[in-house]
Amino acid sequence: MPREAELSNIERTFILEALAQNIRLDGRARDDFRNLDVSFGDDYGACAVQLGKTKVNTRISAEVTKPFEERKFDGIFTITTELSPLASPAFETGRQTEQEVIVSRILEKAIRRSNAIDTESLCIIAGAKCWSIRADVHVLDYDGGLVDASCISIIAALQHFRRPDVSIDGENVTIYSLAEREPVPLSLMHHPICITFSFYHGGETVLLDATLHEEQARDGEMIVTMNRHGELCQIAKLGGVSVDALILLGCMNMTVTKVKDITELISTKLREDATQRDVGGLIAELSAQNDR
Template sequence: MPREADISANEREFIQQALRENIRLDGRPFDSFRSLELSFGDEYGVADVQLGKTRVIARISAEVTAPFPDRKFDGIFNISTEFSPMASPAFEVGRPTDAEVILSRILEKAIRRGGALDTESLCIIAGTKCFSLRADVHIVDHDGGLIDASCIAVVAALQHFRRPDVAVEGENATIFSIREREPIPLSMLHHPICVTFSYCDSGEIMLVDANLAEEQVREGEVVITMNKHGEVCQIAKYGGTSVDALTLLNCTNVALEKVKDITKFIQSKLEQDAKKRDVGGLMAELSAENAR
C-alpha cells in the first residue's frame, strides 16, 4: 500500500531540537498559521483554499429529492472527501488512508452533526421534496494541515453557495433557474472552524498548523472546533501521549483568537466576491431584455 516517505533520523532529530529551542523551520511562532489564501469559482459554492503549500477545493451541489422518512421536515446534507494521488504518493483512489478517515469524521462532527447548516430551511414540501446538498472536498496538494484547510474550504463554500428559489402551490413545487429568479443563500446557524494543535515532548510543545515535516515528528494532535462566539463544537485527540488539562485550556484560548481571525477573513473575501459579481448588472440586463 502506498505511504508517505518517512523523514530521515537526522532530519527528525534536527526538527525536534529546533522546536526545543523555540524555532520552527519556516520561522513562524508556535501559535501562527501559514499564509492563508481563499478564492471562489465562477459558480456559486466553489471555494479554493491554500494554506501554505496545502491546497483544498470544496464544491457544493444541490438537487431536489425526497427527505428521509424519519426526518420529514429536514433537507439532506452530506460531505464527501477525495484524496487525489497527485497531492501525495500516500494517497490512492479507492483505498482510503487513516488520514482520510480522520478527516471525514472531523468534518462530519464539526459541520454536519454540529448543526452549522439549518437543514430545515432545505425542506420544500414536508415528507415529499427537499434539497439534498453535497459538499465534495478535493485534496489537491498536501503539505500538512488538511483538517484546518478542509474545514475552512467547506464553511466558505457553504456561505458562498446559492440554492435555486422555489415556489410551492399545494403539492406542486416550481424550481426557478438563476435567470428567472435570484438564487437564495443558505441559512447558516454558525460557522465552525477547526484549529489543529500538534504536540511534542509529552505536550510541552504545542504547534498550530504544523506542516508535513512537523506532523511526521509529532507525538499526537488535538483538533479543536469552535465558532467566533467561543462555543466549542468538538475536541478530538489523536495520539498516545496524554495532554495536561491546563495546556488544553490554553489551546482553546488560542483557538478562539484564530477562529475569529479566520471568520473575519472569510467574510471579507465573500464581500469582495459579491462586489465582483455585480448582481445589479444582471438585473439591469434582464430589465433591458424585457424592454426590448
Template sequence: MPREAEISLVERDFIQKALEEGVRLDGRDFNAFRPVELTFGDEFGVADVQLGKTRVIVRVSVDVAVPPPERKFDGVFQIITEFSPMASPAFEVGRPTDAEVILSRVLEKAIRRSNALDTESLCIIAGLKCFALRADVHVVDHDGGLIDASCIAVMAALQHFRRPDVIVEGEKAIVLSAREREPIPLSILHQPLSVTFSYYEEGNIFLVDADLAEEQVRQGEIIVTMNRHGEICQINKYGGAPVDPLDLLNLNNIALQKVKDMSKFIQQKLDEDAKRRDAGGLMAELSAENAR
C-alpha cells in the same frame, strides 16, 4: 499499499532540536498559521483554499430528493471527501487512508452534526420533496494542515453557495432558474472552524498548523473545533502522550482567537466577491444614460 515518504532520522532530530530551542523551520511563531489564500469560483459554492502548500477545493451542489422518513421536515446534507493521488503518493483511489478517515469524521462532527447548516430550511414539501445538499472536498495538494484547510473551505463554500428558489403549488414544486428568480443563500446557524495543535516532548511543546514534516515528528495532535462565539463543537485527541488539563484550557483560548480571525477573513473575502459580482449589475445600472 502506497505510503507517505517518511523523513530521515537526521531530519527528524533536526526538527526536534530546533523546536526545543524555540525555532520552526519556516520561521513562524509557534501559534501562527501559514499564509491563507481563499478564492471563489465563477459558480456559487466553489471555494479554493491554500494553506501554505496545502490546497483544498470544495464544490457545493444541490439536487431535489425525497427526505428521509424519520426526518420529514428536513433536507439532506452530506460531506464527501476525495483525496487526489497527485496530492500525495500515500493517496490511492478507492483505498481510504487513516488521514482520509479522520478528515471525514472530523468534518462530519464539526459541521453537519453541530447543525452549522439549518437543514429545515432545505425542506420544500414535508415528506415529499427537499433539497439534497452535497459538499465535495477535493484535496489537491497535501503539506499538512488538511483538517483546518478543509474546514475553512467547506464553511466558505456553504456561505458562498446560493440555492434555487421554488414555487410550491399543492404537492407540486417548480424549481426556478437563476434567470427567473435570484437564487437564495443558505441559512447558516453558526460557523465552526477547526484549529489543529501538534504536540511534542510529552506535551511540553505545542504547534499551530504543523506542516507535513512537523506532522511526521509529532507525538500526537489535538483538534479543537469552535465558532467565533467560543462555543466548542468538538475536541479530538490523537496520540498516546498525555496532555495537562491546564494546557488544554490554554489551547482553547488560542483556538478562539484564531477562529475569530479566520471568521473575519472569510467574511472579508465573501464581501469582496459580492462586490466583484455586482460590479456589472448595480454600477452599470446607475451609470446608464437616459434613453430620452
C-alpha cells in the same frame, strides 16, 4: 500500498532540537498560521483554500430529492472527501486510507453534527421533497493542516453557495433558474472552524498549523472546533501523548483568537466576491448619490 516518505532519524532529531530552541523550519512562531488564501470560482459554492502548500477545493451542489423517512421535515446535507494521488503518494484512488476516514469523520462532527446548516430550511414539501446539499472536498496538494484547510473550505463554500428559488402549488414544485429569480443563500446556524494543535517533547511543546514534516515528528495532536462566539463544537484527540490541563486551556484561548481571524477573513473575501459580481448592479445603485 504507497506510503508517504517517512522522516529520517536525522530529520526528526533536527526538527525536535529546533523546536526545543523555539525555532520552526519556516521561521514562524509556534502560534502562527501559514499564509491563508480563500478564493471563489465563477459558480456559486466553488471555493479554493490554500494553507501554505496545502490546497483544497470544495464545490457545493444541490438537488431535489425525497427526505429520510425518520426526518420528514429536514433536508439532507452530506460531505464527501477525495484524497487523490495528485495530493500525495500516500493516497490511492478508489481506496480510503485511515487518514481519509479520520478526516471525513472529524468534518462530519465539526460541521454536520454541530448543525452548522439549518436542515429544516431545506424542506420543500414535508415527507415528499427536500433539498439535498452536498459538499465535495478535493485535496489538490498536501503539506499538513488537512483538516483545518478542508473545514475552512467547506464553511466558506457553504456561505458562498446559492440554491435555486422554488415555488409550491399544491404538490407541484417549480424550480427557477438563476436568470428567472435571484438564487437563495443557505441558512447557516453558525460557522465552525477547525484548529489543529501538535504536541512535542512529551506534550510540553505546542505548535499551531504544523507542516507535513512537523506532523510526522509530533507525539500527538488535538483538533478543536469552535465558532467565532467561542462556542466549542468538538475536541478530537486521537491518542498520542498526554497533555497538561493548563496547556489545553491555553490551546482553547488560542483557538478563540484564530477562529475570529479566519471568520473575518472569509467574510472579507465574500464581500469582495459579492462586489465583483454586482458591478453596476444593486450595490452600485444603492451607493449612488442623487444629483441635486
